């Protein structure tokens with residue numbers, strides 16, 4: 001299911017200091033980029049959307065995803081996926097089992113679950129990798145499996161927290177294109193947090209600070 005992610009006067013304060021102030025609508029398939037110096041509130045904005053904001057902060061405003069007000073929902077009911085730089089696969093599970101673990105429990109039956117895992121591996125150009133040990137994958141292969149695992153949970157929106165920063169330059173642009181093409185193909189509303197102007201440029205959407213000011217690249 002896809003739909004817009006609407007941050008309606010989302011405001012997060014720490015004491016009397018505003019950390020996040022966003023009034024923004026992200027269309028299906030669009031990527032909003034949030035940039036800013038260390039400590040400026042980028043991760044705080046993502047935590048609020050995920051539903052994991054620390055108690056030290058005060059939150060106001062509403063978060064609407066695909067027509068549903070998710071502001072007060074617990075994280076597992078929000079259908080918001082997260083991809084981050086240290087995304088690790090479970091080392092004791094095969095690649096296929098790592099992917100199957102992410103599938104919603106509503107998808108029943110071994111054959112149906114297996115078919116979805118195989119289709120995800122195909123899309124990641126990793127057909128035949130289901131029984132592989134994650135430790136035997138290259139960095140790029142691991143990054144593609146981590147993305148497919150996030151997508152198999154069938155999120156409506158995808159948050160990307162510096163997801164490419166551990167990859168070297170050539171792999172970075174390859175994985176970035178792969179991630180962006182999946183976002184467009186699935187029509188996911190996405191928010192990218194990055195320090196990298198090239199990432200922001202490739203994302204193609206608006207670029208703003210956690211306080212909602214436009215950022216010039």
Ligand SMILES: Nc1ncnc2c1ncn2[C@@H]1O[C@H](COP(=O)(O)OP(=O)(O)OP(=O)(O)O)[C@@H](O)[C@H]1O
Pocket residue numbers: 014019036037038039040041042043044045054056
């Ligand atoms: N759990 C917490 N409890 C209290 N204050 C916090 C907590 N997490 C972050 N902060 C503070 O909130 C502010 C925003 O932090 P945040 O992590 O959102 O910044 P950031 O832009 O993501 O930084 P970085 O680029 O370094 O990851 C900072 O002043 C930080 O010290």
